[in-house]
Amino acid sequence: MAVDPHKQTSVHCLYYWAEKAPDKVYLxxxxxxxxxxxxxxKEAAxxxxxxxxxxxxxxxxxxxNIAILGKNSAHWILADLAIWAAGYVSVPLYPTLNGDTAAYVLEHSEAKLMFLGKLDGTADGWNDIKAHIPRDLPLVSFPMSPRDDTPKWLSIVAEQAPVEPRLPEPDELATMVYTSGSTGRPKGVMHSFRTMISVADGLQQLFPVSADERMLSYLPLAHVAERAAVETQSLYHGFHLYFANSLDTFQEDLQRAKPTLFFSVPRLWMKFYLGVNAKLPPKKQKLLFSLPIVSSLVKKKVLRQLGLEHCRAALTGAAPLSAEIVAWYRNLGLELLEVYGMSENFGYSHANRPGQAKVGTVGMANPGVQHRIGEGGEVQVKSPGQMLGYYKNEEKTRQxxxxxxxxxxxDMGEIDGDGCLRITGRVKDLFKTAKGKYVVPVPIENRFNHPMAEVVCVAGANQPQPCLMVLLSEEVRDQLEAGADRSAIEQELAAELDAVNAANEAHEKLAFLVIVREPWTMENGMLTPTMKIKRNVIEGYYTRKMDDWFGQKRKVIWEF
Structure with a gap:
């Protein structure tokens, strides 16, 4: 791998483009x-x-170490760069953290200052976090910050004279990314400028990326996925980056950006899919997609309404997305490519290649990456993006x-004859039934693909059989609120349960499914910031109800 010598780090990249294309819009x-x-x-620099x-x-x-707390914004990225140009280390905090975890990250990282960004307390953790910010911690507020009693970004840049930036060495510590903490306390993953920039150079070898691209930034920049796929890529390749204003304006923001590259997570790909199904039912889709001329027009219209008609490559990662849903998007004409990576390798591990995607796998090892299957079927990876280690935790690093x-x-996985990796589950997700049989939840969850189900979770540790908890899609929940008939929903989900069980081993057959009442969100702690289910939290929440559910001996159980 050979990083452009003019763009050795993200800071180098900024000043490179400020000189080469000063008047081109970046953000x-x-x-x-x-x-x-x-x-x-030029203005960004x-x-x-x-x-x-x-x-x-x-x-x-x-x-x-300097912290950044806020939703994605242009100033979030400018602050990241300013921290580095001043010779310091950036420490992003998820805006959806609870106050206790935010306090832990600030204390553990020994943050000396915090940039406070876009927060409003409605779809983030600000109402809880604000009481946990140390009183002696200096703050600087971005536009859209909830505090107006701190030094402000706009005032500072209006009054402060520019200085010659410090261009860091590639192997210096750049950032500490605290894991989303699906179990236990988050760990500070240390990355150098070299490990961060390796993803941009490596992915360029998979498909050509130019300065003419457009991307929309809306997934948390505190996570390596957005930091790698969007922030680092835009800096390295010099393309235009757009931001989303809010969930309510997301479609408008997407239409403004008209992205040529798009990165999302399975939960959102599923929501887009369910939204299309609500307007164009699957049976009607099947009919229209079978008509030669009509098919092309309808598919283009669907992509246009999604805001993805200009998208030449779309990525999905951070959690499994069922092969059926990937195939549905690809059938629309969207080059949806499943990729795989972790905080510990800055998301640079595996990817499906354009034109040769193997649906159901996360693709082949990226350039410069080695992979193997270790003890117990665990996937092991050596990557140019590999972390320097965990901050203040050498023992965990050695483990x-x-x-x-x-x-x-x-992760558990298999490497096929073509060198493609298939993720089959998490080592820690395995659980035993009361009969002493092991159940691997993820493959079962991936096979349950009913349009009414937004997300599912297989549970049942120490029970006679596993069971399935189902969160209905937002559209179906709204229909129920309006008095929709439950029996039709029950029949369809029961039929899907039977279809899934037909493919399961005897000890994996789902005893029943439960339609849960409370949505699983980041705010109530049941989803990580990248919208993966926190299995241990969900299982813990429903454990006390398991015996009653098994005692009902029904195929479909309503929690409400």
Whole structure:
């Protein structure tokens, strides 16, 4: 792998594009009042140089850790760059954290200052977090910050003289990404500038990326997936990056961006799919898609309504997406490619290639990546994006990295004859039934693909058989609120349960399914910030009800 010598780090990239394409728009930021701001490469570099000067003027200790808390925005990325240009290390915090976890990250990272960004307390954790911010922690507020009693980004860059940026060495510590914490306390994953930039160079070898691309940034920048696929790629390749204003304006934001590259997670791909099905039922789709001329027109219209008609490659990752749903998008004409990676290798591990995707797998190892199956069927990976280790936790680093440098992923998998990796579950997700038989939940969950089900979770540790918990789609929940007939829903889900059980081994057959009452969200702790289910939290929440559910001896159980 050969990173462009002019773009050795993300900081180098910023100033490279500021010189090469100063007047080209880099960042487009919408605001709640309807205003839209464009920031050129030259303006971005100028703001970063001024904020770097402000940070240096605070005389913080060398290599200080500086936190960033907020939803995605143009200023989030500018702050990341300013921290680096000043010679410091960035520590992103998920905006959906609870107060206790936010306090832990700030204390564990020994953050010396925090940038406070776009938060409103409605779809984030601000109402809880604000009481846990140390009173002596210096703050700087972005536009759309919930605090107006701190130094403000716009005022600082208006008054502060720009300084010559410090261009870091590639192997210096750049950032600490705290894992989303699906179990236990989050760990601080340390990445250098080299491990971060490796993803941009490596993915360029899989499919050509140019400065003419457009992407929409809306998944948490605190997670490596968005940081790698969107922030780092845009800086390295010099393309236009758009931001989403809110969930309510998402379609409008998507239409503004008209992305040529798009990255999302399975939960959202599923929501898009269910939204299309609500307007164009699967039976009607099947009929229209079978008509030669009509088929092409309908598929283009669906992609246009999704805002993805210009998208030449779309990625899905962070959790499994069923092969059936991937195939549905690909049938529409969207080059949907499943990719695989972890916080510990900056998301740079495996990917399906354009034109040669193997649905049902996460593709082949990326350029420069080695993979193997270790003890107990665990996937082990050695990547150019591999972390420096866990912050203040050498013991955990030794546990998770083998003596010859392979990361133990915690995922179970199989490598086929073409070198494609299929993820079959999580090592820790395995559970035993009361009969002493092991159940692997993920493959079973992936086979349950009914349009009414938004997300599912297989449970049943120490019970006679496993069972399935189902969260209905938002559209179906609304229909029930309006008085829709439950019996039709029950019949369809029971039929899907039978179809799944027909493919299951005897000890894997699902005893029943439960339609749960409460939505699983990041706010109530049942989803990670990348919308993966927190299996241990969900199982713990429903454990007390299991005996009663098994005692009912019904195929479909309503929790409400």
């Amino acid at each position: 487009t930021q919408p605001y709640p009042d309807g205003r839209v701001e464009d920031i050129t490469w 100028d703001q970063v140089s001024r904020m770097a000067g402000y940070l240096r003027g605070l005389n913080l200790p060398p290599n200080s 998770d990295v083998t003596a010859d440098g392979f990361l133990k992923t915690g």
